Amino acid sequence: MKIMQSDLENQISIIIPTYNESINIVKILESISQSIPKNIFAEAIVVDDNSPDGTGKIVEDYLKNMKQAANYTIKIIHRKAKNGLASAILNGVQKAKCNTIVVMDSDFSHPPQIIPKLIETLNKFHCDIAIASRYVNGGTINGWSIKRKLLSKIATKIAKKSLGVDSKDPMSGFFAFKKNLLTGLNFDAIGYKILLEILVKTKGVKVEEIPYTFEDRKFGSSKLDLFTITDFCKSVLKLYRYGKSIENKENSSSVKFISKAGRFYTVGASGFGVNYLFSLLFAGGITEMWYLHANIIGIFASITSNFILNKYWTFGDRDFTTKKTLIQYGKFSLFSAAGALVQLGVVFSLVDGNNWSYPVSLGVGVLTAAFGNFIFNKKWTFKEKLWN
Ligand code: GDD
Numbered sequence: 001m002k003i004m005q006s007d008l009e010n011q012i013s014i015i016i017p018t019y020n021e022s023i024n025i026v027k028i029l030e031s032i033s034q035s036i037p038k039n040i041f042a043e044a045i046v047v048d049d050n051s052p053d054g055t056g057k058i059v060e061d062y063l064k065n066m067k068q069a070a071n072y073t074i075k076i077i078h079r080k081a082k083n084g085l086a087s088a089i090l091n092g093v094q095k096a097k098c099n100t101i102v103v104m105d106s107d108f109s110h111p112p113q114i115i116p117k118l119i120e121t122l123n124k125f126h127c128d129i130a131i132a133s134r135y136v137n138g139g140t141i142n143g144w145s146i147k148r149k150l151l152s153k154i155a156t157k158i159a160k161k162s163l164g165v166d167s168k169d170p171m172s173g174f175f176a177f178k179k180n181l182l183t184g185l186n187f188d189a190i191g192y193k194i195l196l197e198i199l200v201k202t203k204g205v206k207v208e209e210i211p212y213t214f215e216d217r218k219f220g221s222s223k224l225d226l227f228t229i230t231d232f233c234k235s236v237l238k239l240y241r242y243g244k245s246i247e248n249k250e251n252s253s254s255v256k257f258i259s260k261a262g263r264f265y266t267v268g269a270s271g272f273g274v275n276y277l278f279s280l281l282f283a284g285g286i287t288e289m290w291y292l293h294a295n296i297i298g299i300f301a302s303i304t305s306n307f308i309l310n311k312y313w314t315f316g317d318r319d320f321t322t323k324k325t326l327i328q329y330g331k332f333s334l335f336s337a338a339g340a341l342v343q344l345g346v347v348f349s350l351v352d353g354n355n356w357s358y359p360v361s362l363g364v365g366v367l368t369a370a371f372g373n374f375i376f377n378k379k380w381t382f383k384e385k386l387w388n
């Protein structure tokens with residue numbers, strides 16, 4: 001399921017999924033209306049799954065008779081059948097006109113008075129997701145059995161540990177976020193836990209949590225059943241695989257190692273150009289210098305340019321504090337000199353000891369020395385793990 005972008009800022013769309021909520025729905029719509037500050041425009045979107053108890057019809061009738069407020073509108077989406085909470089919420093998001101989205105239950109478990117606090121949190125901390133949380137300081141649950149509390153705790157632990165999400169209550173059904181956050185993302189929308197999927201698929205965005213008290217419903221019954229639990233397991237497994245595939249794409253060790261070695265070799269080749277140019281320039285191009293002195297300048301120029309390019313480009317090190325840079329430069333120069341000796345040794349032993357031709361031996365010598373240099377500089381100059 002894909003989400004399109006919408007542009008109205010500073011106005012909120014509140015998504016309220018319902019299945020058999022005939023006793024609660026009108027009351028919750030009115031309670032929400034009273035909780036919206038006058039300076040905020042809110043659109044409530046009820047997403048009903050053809051509830052057998054007539055919830056959809058009740059909302060339609062209510063819409064016909066209610067007095068329209070200036071800053072509060074209500075609309076309803078009728079879906080054909082009970083297709084799950086997560087997908088109901090996403091369908092609501094797709095139809096939302098505003099960029100700030102609030103998601104909440106219709107059974108008064110999520111107190112509407114928290115809505116302004118969620119919006120305030122989004123704005124004040126410039127965050128992308130604000131979660132009303134049962135598990136931060138000050139948050140709690142009223143009315144759940146020990147068994148359900150335990151189940152919730154365990155599910156939360158599993159999700160946090162296996163998916164690495166950075167929230168104390170990633171299974172909350174009460175949260176706010178910016179709609180454009182979801183633009184272009186693809187959702188499985190299995191089962192109940194859409195927030196968990198959002199957190200996994202937008203990893204790295206700024207998340208804030210505020211405490212609230214979850215009140216178990218007084219009317220109607222929970223739709224959570226055995227299917228919800230198996231759906232939860234399916235969904236966590238899918239998200240786990242998703243996380244792994246992203247990780248593999250991002251930092252496959254071998255790809256990283258090879259691409260860095262490639263950069264190192266490229267820099268080395270450019271160093272050859274710098275060396276050649278400077279050696280010629282100083283031996284007649286700009287000043288008359290003894291050619292060996294000019295060559296020394298060429299060598300130092302190429303070591304310096306190699307160092308800077310490798311530091312910045314190959315190893316992505318942006319810390320140019322004087323002391324650190326000088327130490328690195330010293331090590332780099334030392335390894336370069338050692339590399340030259342290695343190269344001489346390899347060429348000598350291949351030509352003299354093994355009767356290889358000079359051009360081939362030279363090629364092998366240069367590549368060996370450069371590879372050695374790469375390894376040593378990676379590990380000791382720029383302090384990276386060899387393979388990570
Ligand atoms: N449209 C639609 N389709 N709505 C649904 C469906 C569905 O298949 N299933 C449930 N809902 C609606 C309910 O009518 C209610 O408004 C809301 O979604 C939550 O359903 P409940 O059945 O009341 O859920 P709960 O109280 O057991 O679970 C609550 O706690 C969880 C945290 O443990 C919810 O807040 C969850 O969102 C939350 O993750």
Ligand code: MN
Pocket residue numbers: 105107109217222
């Ligand atoms: Mn409930």
